[in-house]
Amino acid sequence: MIGQRFSAAAKTYDLHARPQLALAQSVVSMLPICNPGQVLELGSGTGQLTRLIAERFPGTRIDAVDIAEKMVAHSRTMFEGCPQISWMVGDAQTYWGGKRYPLIVSSSALHWTSDLQATFKNIFQCLEPGGTFALGMMLQGTLKELHELRREIAPEKTPQSSLTTYAETKVCLQDAGFSFERMKHGKEQIIYPDAKSFLKAIHEQGVTGGKVSSGNAPLSRTELGRLVADYQETYASDGGVSATYETATFLLTK
Ligand SMILES: C[S@@+](CC[C@H](N)C(=O)[O-])C[C@H]1O[C@@H](n2cnc3c(N)ncnc32)[C@H](O)[C@@H]1O
Structure with a gap:
């Protein structure tokens, strides 16, 4: 299900993935200086972070893993000249x-x-003793404007669950056995030209659907129309509309 959604977004993802690029840059900024020789990347998508890792550690071997077959096929084609990945x-x-x-x-x-x-427990098992895990996560609070409006417009169709908070994520990492070296918690406002293009952008990033953004039934046409109009009016900002992305970056060791 998740794999199919991201597969569908493989060709459009990079056009709209500014918040994800900023998070990938934050992950790389925390990395130790010396070249590890081997890296495992999980959820590599279109290779935004993979490219930064390859630039940071020239010649290092990167095993890039993603659940979406079409994302993997797309990246394989886009990075054809990079045999180390x-x-x-x-x-x-x-x-x-x-x-x-x-x-x-x-x-x-x-x-x-x-x-x-x-x-997190599986990642701990995949890491050498003394090894490093650098993680960027989207947290609860991401797209909070959209979730609030959805709750108002169609309360019976609110998503079954939400992203984890910063505190919950830290507890999960600690329970998996990781030690914390560095961490950063951030919020960013992204401005989109209007509510319609915002909804199109998040759809093309593959972030609509799934347990954290779809309810037990899709919004009707009328509800969707109201969502666009209310978003435009309520979250107008700097000549467009704004959306919040709440993120965390962790540098962890085993
Ligand atoms: C928003 S994209 C991020 C891709 C990339 N890391 C970046 O920074 O742009 C999320 C990716 O995670 C992948 N993904 C989701 N669940 C996964 C899982 N359980 N295992 C591996 N990949 C997964 C999706 O298929 C998608 O390509």
Whole structure:
């Protein structure tokens, strides 16, 4: 399900993924200086973080894993001239490549796994003793304007669950066994030209649908029309409309 949604967004994702690029840059800014030689990336998508890792550690081998087959196929084509990157289909929650890595990275992906705690435990197992895990996560509070309006317009169709908070994410990481080296908690307002283009952008990032953004039934045409009109009026800002992205970046060790 998640894989299909992101597969559908493979070709349009980069056009609209400014918040995800900023988070990937934040992950890279926390990395240790020395080249680890081997990196595992989980939820590699179109390769925004992969490219930054390849630039930061020239020649390092990168195993890039994503659950969406079409994302993997798209990245394999886009990075054809980069033989040091292997693109693989896999689930971060259960992935085991038959070896442990000195560095594991992930950005804007793991909040989509069905069990975050199990995913962090699996990553801990995939890491060498003394190894580093650099993580960027979207948190509860992301797209809060949209969620508030949805609750008002169609309260019976609110999503079944939400993203984790900063405190909940830290507890999950601690329980999985990680030690904290550095962490950063941030909020960013992104301005979109208007409410329609905002909704199109998040759809083309693959972030609509799924347990944190769709309810037990889709919005009707009337509800959707009201959502666009109310968003335009309520969240007008700087000549467009604004949307909040709440994120965390962690540098962790085993
Ligand atoms: C928003 S994109 C982020 C991609 C990239 N890391 C970036 O920074 O732009 C999220 C990606 O996570 C992938 N994903 C979601 N759940 C996953 C899982 N359980 N295992 C591996 N990848 C997953 C999706 O298919 C999608 O490509």
